[in-house]
Each structure stands twice: as C-alpha cells, then as structure tokens.
Amino acid sequence: MNSSFADAVAAATAIAFASSVKSTAAITRYDSERRRAALINADTAYHAYRHLHPSLPMRAAQWGAAAVSPVAPGAGRWLEHSAYGPRVRTGGRY
Secondary structure: OHHHHHHHHHHHHHHHHHHHHHHHHHHHHHHHHHHHHHHHHHHHHHHHHHOOOOHHHHHHEEEEEEEHHHOOHHHHHHHHHHHHHHOOOOOOOO
C-alpha cells in the first residue's frame, strides 16, 4: 500500500509515452494494472483489519491458537503471519 511514489512514476511514464506516440493505450494499461493492484491492496487491508480487530469467534480462534501453539506449530505460524492478509502476487512490479 506504500506504492505512491512508484504509482506516480508509472503514471508519469504512461502519460509521457502516450503523449509521444499519440495513443492512450499506455494510460489504459496503467489504469488496468493499478486498479487490479488497488483491489488486491483493499482485500489485503480488509483481512489484516479483521485479524487485528477480530469478531468474537475470531478472537476465540486466536486465543485457541495461542494456547495450542506450543504443541501445534502451525497454529503459531497462523498467528504470526495471518495478520498481514493473504499472500498474493499482482504479476507486476507492485
């Protein structure tokens, strides 16, 4: 989600290229790529928020995972990593 500098550079590059070749295809491609990345970022932020501000059933799952993590390492891994949302790749450089 901290891609604002990269976004600005990519937008400026797309605009400059579109201006030089008199085509909006580069801007359309930029829009498509950034929209896809924004949707992934929003989904990831939602999952992180839900983990950090859990419902009562999720809070019970966290407490349960913490209780069994000494004997069930997967539960500890879940507690360690799930707060950051799903692991996704955008296919681009973002």
